[in-house]
Amino acid sequence: MGIFDFMTGRKKPTPGEVAKERLKVVLAHDRLKVNPELLEQIKTDLLAVISRRLEVEEQHVQVIIARDDRWDKLHADVPIKRQKISFEWDPPAYTPAANALRGDKIRVEVERLEDE
Amino acid sequence: MDSRVLTITSGKGGVGKTTTTANLGTALAMQGKKVAVVDSDIGLRNLDAVLGLENRIVYDLVDVVEGQCRLRQALIKDKRLPELYLLPAAQTRDKNAINSIQMEQLCQQLRQEFDFVLIDSPAGIEQGFRNAIVGADEIIIVANPEMASVRDADRIIGLVEAAGKPEPRLVLNRLRPEMVRRGDMMDVADVIEVLSIELIGIVPEDEMIIVAINKGEPIVYEKRSRAGSAYINAAQRIIGKEVPLEEVEEAPTLMERLRRFVGIGPSMTEKRVRS
Numbered sequence: 001m002g003i004f005d006f007m008t009g010r011k012k013p014t015p016g017e018v019a020k021e022r023l024k025v026v027l028a029h030d031r032l033k034v035n036p037e038l039l040e041q042i043k044t045d046l047l048a049v050i051s052r053r054l055e056v057e058e059q060h061v062q063v064i065i066a067r068d069d070r071w072d073k074l075h076a077d078v079p080i081k082r083q084k085i086s087f088e089w090d091p092p093a094y095t096p097a098a099n100a101l102r103g104d105k106i107r108v109e110v111e112r113l114e115d116e
Numbered sequence: 117m118d119s120r121v122l123t124i125t126s127g128k129g130g131v132g133k134t135t136t137t138a139n140l141g142t143a144l145a146m147q148g149k150k151v152a153v154v155d156s157d158i159g160l161r162n163l164d165a166v167l168g169l170e171n172r173i174v175y176d177l178v179d180v181v182e183g184q185c186r187l188r189q190a191l192i193k194d195k196r197l198p199e200l201y202l203l204p205a206a207q208t209r210d211k212n213a214i215n216s217i218q219m220e221q222l223c224q225q226l227r228q229e230f231d232f233v234l235i236d237s238p239a240g241i242e243q244g245f246r247n248a249i250v251g252a253d254e255i256i257i258v259a260n261p262e263m264a265s266v267r268d269a270d271r272i273i274g275l276v277e278a279a280g281k282p283e284p285r286l287v288l289n290r291l292r293p294e295m296v297r298r299g300d301m302m303d304v305a306d307v308i309e310v311l312s313i314e315l316i317g318i319v320p321e322d323e324m325i326i327v328a329i330n331k332g333e334p335i336v337y338e339k340r341s342r343a344g345s346a347y348i349n350a351a352q353r354i355i356g357k358e359v360p361l362e363e364v365e366e367a368p369t370l371m372e373r374l375r376r377f378v379g380i381g382p383s384m385t386e387k388r389v390r391s
Contacts, residue, residue, distance in 0.1 A: 015300045016299050016302045016303065019263050019301075020306045020309075020310060022263065
C-alpha cells in the first residue's frame with residue numbers, strides 16, 4: 001500500500017482482482033445451475049418471512065451466490081428500513097441519577113440507523 | 117505396458133490446445149519417449165501444420181477408424197524426432213464421422229505402439245470433445261488467464277469428472293507477466309484458487325510462438341523462448357520429474373516501485389506469482 005492509500009485508507013481493486021471476483025460469482029452460478037429466476041423466488045420467499053418481523057427496504061434486497069475457498073454461499077443482503085422506536089420509560093428507583101427524576105415518566109425516542 | 121493416453125482440451129477455442137499438444141508431444145519425444153500426437157479436431161485439421169507435417173498426409177484418423185487403411189499407414193513420422201508420430205484429422209468430414217466406441221478402440225491400438233498418446237481435442241463440449249476424452253487416462257486443460265477461458269475450463273472440469281476421469285490438470289497459457297505485475301491480469305494463484313486444480317505448466321505469452329508456427333517448428337526447439345522452456349518443464353512434470361514451477365513475474369522497475377510507494381501504481385500487496 002502506498003502512502004496515499006494509507007492516508008485515505010482505501011484500495012481500488014485492480015482489473016485482475018475484479019476478474020477474479022466476477023469469476024467466483026459466475027462459476028458458483030454455473031456449478032449450482034442457479035438461474036436468476038430461482039434467485040428471484042428465493043428473494044421473494046425470504047422477504048415474506050423477514051417482513052413479518054421487520055420492515056425491509058424491498059428495492060434494495062440482494063440475493064446472490066458467491067464462492068469462497070470452501071463453500072458456495074447464498075448471500076442475502078437485506079437492508080432494514082429506518083424506523084422510529086418510541087417507548088415510555090419508568091426509570092428504576094435505585095440509580096442515583098434516576099432519583100432526581102422520580103415520579104416522572106420519560107419519553108425516549110430512538111432512531112435506528114442502518115449503515116448504507 | 118504402461119502407456120499413457122492424455123487428452124488436451126479447453127472448452128474455449130483459441131487458447132492454445134494445438135500448440136500445447138504439439139509442444140508437449142515434441143518435448144516428450146525429446147526425452148526419448150515414443151509419442152503419438154493425435155488430431156481429433158475432425159474438419160478443422162491444424163496439428164499437422166503446427167508440426168510442419170501438412171505436406172505428408174495420405175491417410176487420416178477417419179480412414180483408420182473406417183478401416184480404409186492400417187494405423188501404421190496413417191501415422192506420419194516427424195521430420196526430426198524418429199520417435200514422434202502424428203495421426204492427422206480428416207479435413208473433409210465432420211465431428212460425427214466417428215463415435216466414442218471407435219475412438220476408444222483407436223486409443224487401445226495406439227497404446228500398443230507408444231509410451232505416450234496425446235490427443236488434441238476440438239473446442240466445445242459436444243461429440244468431438246466427448247470422443248477426445250473417452251479413451252484418455254489423464255486430461256490436461258489449457259486455459260488463458262481471462263474470464264471466458266477460465267469459465268469454460270471450469271465447465272470442462274465438471275464434464276471430465278462426470279465422465280469418471282481422474283482430476284484434470286492445468287496448463288495456464290499465454291500469461292502476460294507485465295500485465296500481472298500491473299494488476300491488469302489474473303495471476304497464476306488467482307486462477308488456481310478459482311478452479312481448484314493442479315497446475316502442470318505456466319506458459320508465458322510469447323511472440324516467438326507465432327514465428328514458430330509460421331515455420332512449422334515447435335517452439336520447444338527454440339532455446340531462447342520462455343514459452344518453449346515452459347513446455348519442456350511441463351513435459352518433465354508429466355513424466356513425473358520434480359521441476360519447480362516457474363517464477364513468472366518480472367521484478368518491478370524502479371519507476372514502478374516509486375509510483376507504488378506514493379500510491380499511484382498498483383498496490384504493493386504481495387502479488388508475486390509462485391503458486
